[in-house]
Amino acid sequence: MIYNFNEIEAKWQKYWAKNQTFKAENQSDKPKFYVLDMFPYPSGAGLHVGHPLGYIASDIYARYKRHKGFNVLHPQGYDSFGLPAEQYAIQTGQHPAITTAENIKTYRRQLDQIGFSFDWSREVRTSDPSYYKWTQWIFIQLFNSWYNNESNKAEDISELIKLFASEGNANVNAVCDDDVEVFSAEEWNTFDSVKQQEILLQYRLTYLAETEVNWCPALGTVLANDEIVNGVSERGGHPVIRKKMTQWSMRISAYAERLLQGLDTIDWTDSLKESQRNWIGKSVGASVSFNVITSETKQSVNNENVTLNAVEGSHKIEVFTTRPDTIFGVSFMTLAPEHELVSQITTPAQKAEVEAYVEATAKRSERDRMADVKTITGAFTGAYVEHPFTKEPIPVWIGDYVLAGYGTGAVMSVPCGDQRDYDFAKHFNIPIPNIFEGVDISEEAFADKDKTIIANSDFLNGLNYKEATKKIIEELEKLGQGQGKTNYRLRDAVFSRQRYWGEPFPVYYVNGMPQMIDAKYLPISLPEVEKYLPTETGEPPLGNATVWAWDTAKNEVVSNDLINNKTIHPLELNTMPGWAGSSQYFNRYMDPHNDNEIFSQEAINYWQQVDLYIGGSEHATGHLLYSRFWQKFMFDKGLVPYDEFAKKLINQGMILGTSAFVSVLGIQVLFLDENEESSSKNESPKSIGVLVSKSEVEKYNSKQENKIDNFLNSLKGNSKYINSFGKTVTVHQINNIHADVSFVNASDELDIEAFKIWRPEFKDAEFITEEDGTFKVKREVEKMSKSKYNVVNPDQICIDYGADSLRLYEMFLGPLEQYKPWNTAGITGVHSFLKKLWKLYVDDNGLKVTNAEPSKDSLKTLHKTIKKVEEDIENFSFNTSVSTFMIAANELTAQKCTSKDILEPLLILISPYAPHIAEELWSQLGHNESIATAAFPTFDASHLVESNKVYPISFNGKMRFTMELPLDLSKEAIEEAVLAHEKTKEQLQGRTPKKVIIVPGKIVNIVG
RNA sequence: GCUCAAGUGGCGGAAUUGGUAGACGCGCUGGAUUCAAAAUCCAGUACUUUCGGGUGUGUGGGUUCGAUUCCCACCUUGAGUACCA
Structure with missing residues (x-):
């Protein structure tokens, strides 16, 4: 029986889906554990191998926790509002909801094929009205709140109004705008409604204010610093100016001190906390x-x-x-x-x-x-x-x-x-x-x-x-x-976007003053528009909507034609920013289908907070700060039991691409006039593209004998390049161009034919190869991106090697937190490990596992593996676990181990990493239940006890030879034995050692 | 600029309280098997050497019996820097 990974993986993915193996219950006798990945944005390009890195790590941890007896919540969903879909809509007219749904489908298929243990019954999408209903709801709560410095928490705005009416604002200690005028109770009571509303806006946790933005008049939109290059827009190169605009802001500054203090209570990476501290400033x-x-x-x-x-x-x-x-x-x-x-x-x-x-x-x-x-x-x-x-x-x-x-x-x-x-x-x-x-x-x-x-x-x-x-x-x-x-330094966060594809505000305007729509009429769904661009008058895209007015009598969205500013008023034209939908989604997962409240108190009190959150450090000061702010606000409102949403957070590093470069020798042949050293007017210069293999370019650059010079020499006198005047001069230069990494093998050899088809302009080009006739590319590590042709798609990896190989290899690449380059070539290592593992259990005659008594060596292998893997998972050191598995498989193979007592627990150890092969072998061992909840094996130190130690013997700190000695030897006896050794005498060459340092069980160092 | 992170063989990386630098894997070299290839298996693989040894973890110093690990200064690369997600 061979290891047919495609069949095995499809079988178990189907099994998990059918049996809802990973569905988390909101009630359980088991202790709970909440493992969360940062929300993915479903981009049109789909997943590349860099994306699942963190998901694989969190999945390993989630599966490990199930083996350890926890009720694990491991959900997934989509942060599905965002600019790319809107940009695509602008270009193609396709509604972003349609493209987003398609992209999500691709994402889901790709995620499923990697074998994640997500509870998909809890999926949420930020662009789904049933979800953004609650984003709008929180916005209303923020609007109806102010920050009381006395109680040091957010309170209902009605309390503030009472204070104003009874004593004015002189003694109110609140977080508010800098330029608030002082008034007495009498004055407050004589102010008209608009004036009162203006004053209240200066206190509300979300408010309208003038903010400086990067305005691009030509595009009619605000740009991120990111989208501006050298003072002009990245797209189109239009001028950009700083401009003041009235926008919604979030009074996050009210929480500055608590956001700072809270950092001491959570187990997040130091670098991330440091970023937040600096940001708060x-x-x-x-x-x-x-x-x-x-x-x-x-x-x-x-x-x-x-x-x-x-x-x-x-x-x-x-x-x-x-x-x-x-x-x-x-x-x-x-x-x-x-x-x-x-x-x-x-x-x-x-x-x-x-x-x-x-x-x-x-x-x-x-x-x-x-x-x-x-x-x-x-x-x-x-x-x-x-x-x-x-x-x-x-x-x-x-x-x-x-x-x-x-x-x-x-x-x-x-x-x-x-x-x-x-x-x-x-x-x-x-x-x-x-x-x-x-x-x-x-x-x-x-x-x-x-x-x-x-x-x-x-x-x-x-x-x-x-x-x-x-x-x-x-x-x-x-x-x-x-x-x-x-x-x-922390500034209030601007919350308006002049975009279409975002949450609409539940806001309409009466006499220029914003009014909240009653929460019971939510969600306010995005209106249809003809065009996704700003209007001709510079209004945001929602200005194109024709049915975008609020009828306060009927409590519904009605046609703009009906606006009378009495009962029917214009609605807000801005939409919410990308971070709106992602600032509380982790709580919504606890009770995702609740239509009556944002989540039930039973659900939040059971799951409480995220126990482990894994995601990129690029979110350090955006999503992760805003989410903490909303969580603290919800805590003040008594909605959540903890004012920090994630107990522990790990940043995964990015996987970089290994780009391939082909060197192109560009030659211009100038047809010279007989007398003058300039190109003739009637014959244009001719270009020849010659592709040169890596080491020939290196030789050329270091001025060694090389094929480039030979080629250039051969051009002289070549009749193809001589004009009627009989003279040619060539100008040449070497450029590197990207080659798609899929045309390059593990030895950096380019598939020339595939490359020619991909780049027809080199169809007839000359290729200068290595001595052995192959053509090699130059490699360089860059960010993985389409434009660099170094994107590796996990789909193909799963077809060629299987999801288990992909999972293992992603982990094997290096420490989770680090940036590291991807190189598909290396995956054969983990793939052959899986084949080797398979062969430990199964041969041509089927299952070969026996009930034989395990050998001492095999027990030692198993138990040191249990110990190491458990420590590794607890420390998120997944790369070293994979090495440990390889060592275990190598050792057990060498030991010819067939004992069930060894091989069965080994499967549980490997199952979080390579769940499909583990499930398959587990069932072949006769189990009818999934391996997912099998108890994690217990480490027994007695199998690792040693009686001897191979001591490294160092001289002045440098190890020179080793010597095996019993571990129970005294210091004196060790010294005696070492000094008596022949090699010691050789090293000392007659000198007397000044000092002998002996650390029993570790090292001997002789000084002198 | 500021803040943070990282520099170890040809490559990814290991060395978990300061104690044998290079585990494990890729690649490479040689061999077995094969008509051949793939796959598989075996051996070797930091550099250098007069084959005794010597040198080596970005650079220069320091602490220590002993430093990839701790301290100081510097260099290089990457990330974030408030509307990309």
Whole structure:
């Protein structure tokens, strides 16, 4: 009986589906375990071998946990809203729902063929109205909530309204916009409804606000930084500008501190937690306000030659600084060019320069501005602020190194203490006063807090950083120009997208004020549109919908023609972002078909939270932060028992492609004029493409004798390339072009015929081969992508080697978390392991397993395998398990083991990794039940006890020879035995050892 | 720029509290089997050597009896950087 993997795998996949082997129950006597993969986006290209890496790892863990007696929840679904489907819709007119459904079908087929133990009865799709009903529902909950700093949690907005009505907002300690006006209860009660709604928006956890975006007028859409290359759109190369737009935002900043603190309670990778900490960006310092000098006051304090009558009215520049102790070192202020004060304080003389600079900045992306520290640019506004203590005037500049969205969009620049300020000051010849004792700042700024002693700073002189900071905050408070403040870099998250293929908001507008649709009328389904592009007037795609108005009487979506702004109102035209649907899906899996509530309390209290979450680190600050935010919000609302959704999280690394390159020797034959060294006008240059094998290119490049030079020489005088004047000159160059990896074998040899069919332009090309006649490609590791022709499809792997081989090989490639290249060639190793394993159980006559007593060696092999595999799975070190299996199979084969007592438990060990072959052999051993819940074998250390140890004998730390000694030997006896050894004498060559280090059971090291 | 991660044979990688560097697999070389190929099996495979040995884990230092592992500085590559998912 041969190992017919295709048949076996199809058989067991069918069995699992039919018997619902992996269906998780919401009630069980077993302990629960929740293993989750990050939501896949079903792209049109289907899965490549990189995608299943994390799924295989989580599947191994889920299967392992079932063997360990757990009730395992291991669901899967689709994050099926997204840009690619919309982009495709724009190009083809095909509704994204149709393409998405097709893509999901492909994904499902591909996932099924790999043999995952998903509970498909719980599948969810974010683009399904029955799912996004609950995304809309959470949005409404957020809208109806505010963050109370006193109770440190989200509370219902009705509580806030009560407070406003009874005592105004002066004493309300809430997270809100910066510019909230103070009002009394009486005032609140006299405000009209619109005014009240405006104020409430400044408190709600989701709110409408003006946000800066990358606007591309030509495409009529907002672009991600990612989609902008060199200041123009990646698609089409259109100009992009920074623009303010009214959009929905999520007040995630309310949760900044809890998101930060929560990190200490979860078992996520340190690098991921570090990313989130940086993203949240907590900094402790002070806010300081500087008064802009107006025309009248300026005359009295100004001793510089500046334009009078410059600034009208009174203005303040608010800054946040982590170094208030350096306030006497301020020699200028820098505002972000987008800062709202810029237009108000710029003097007429500086107006032209400032406006030009602001315009230039609008064209630069934020990332550009952050990354580029070498080019220093800025402009002087002509305005001055007054130093709070010295009362000296300080010039106000604008510079693009200050970003509008960070802090207040303004900094007090202390060039002696901050390198960017220092560089700016040097560049514009602004003075750099030194306020540090005993520090040379002639070359660079001094930013070391710990070594700081303040000087030239009036009452701060002689104080260190801590003392000075405390003192200055007191003084600022006395002046009323500042106070201690903790700042977070975390910005509120923009929640509107000018896209079609996303969740519609359950929002309509009355008098310009957003109103929530009552939750009982959800879902509000996406309307049909003619076109998926923005409208001609620049509205989002939903502006194309003709039936997109809310009838408040009938509580349904009706035609736009009926809008009367009395009972029928326009609906929101934006849709929600990609992360909306993925921010709570893990909870929905617990009770995915519940139509009455987002999930039942029974379900959430049973499953509680995700025990193991596996996914890519690219989600570190997007999905993983937003999800934590929503979870905390739901916790505040009493919906979930834990305020962290995932106890443990592992990042899988990416699988990279091994691209193949063919070197093309491009030759241009120029037909020369008889007399002149230029090409003739009536005969155009002729190009010849010659493909050259790898080592000939290497020889050519290192100027060794090679076939390229020979070929070029052979061209001279070749009648094919001589024109009527009898002269040719050739120009040549070598380029590398991608060859599809499917044409290349394990030895890097190219299938020339297949390549010619794929690239007809080389149909008649000459191929310069290796000495042995083969044609070899150059290999390089790159991201796996269609455009690089290095994508490997798992379908073909499953056909050629089987899913079990694919699963093992993906794990065998290397540590889960690491980036590693894929090379299909290596899969033969794990495939022959499976064949070898098969042969341990089955030969030409069928099953060969016996009831023979196992040998001591076989027991040792089995038990060391149990120990290692269990440790490996617990440590997510799946690659080393595969090696361990190979070693076990090699050893058992050598031992000619046929004992059931060994081979049966071995199957359970392998079953999480290679479930199909395990199921098949398990059933051949006579079991009628699936192996999936068979108990994991127990490790027995007694089988591994050794009496001897092969000691490495080192001299000065270098191992020179080994020596077998009994393990129970004393240190003295070991020393005696080692020193008596002939090789020891050889090594020492008569010297007396200075020292002999003996670690019993480990090593002997002789020094001398 | 900032933040994080990673550098070990021809390749993927192993070495789990500092203790035999290169497990396991690919590839390669030789052999067996075969009409031949595939498959399978056996042996070898870090570099170097005057065959005693010597050198080796990105580079340069340090700690230690002993460092791939710990410390410092640097170099290289990759990722994230707020609307790709």
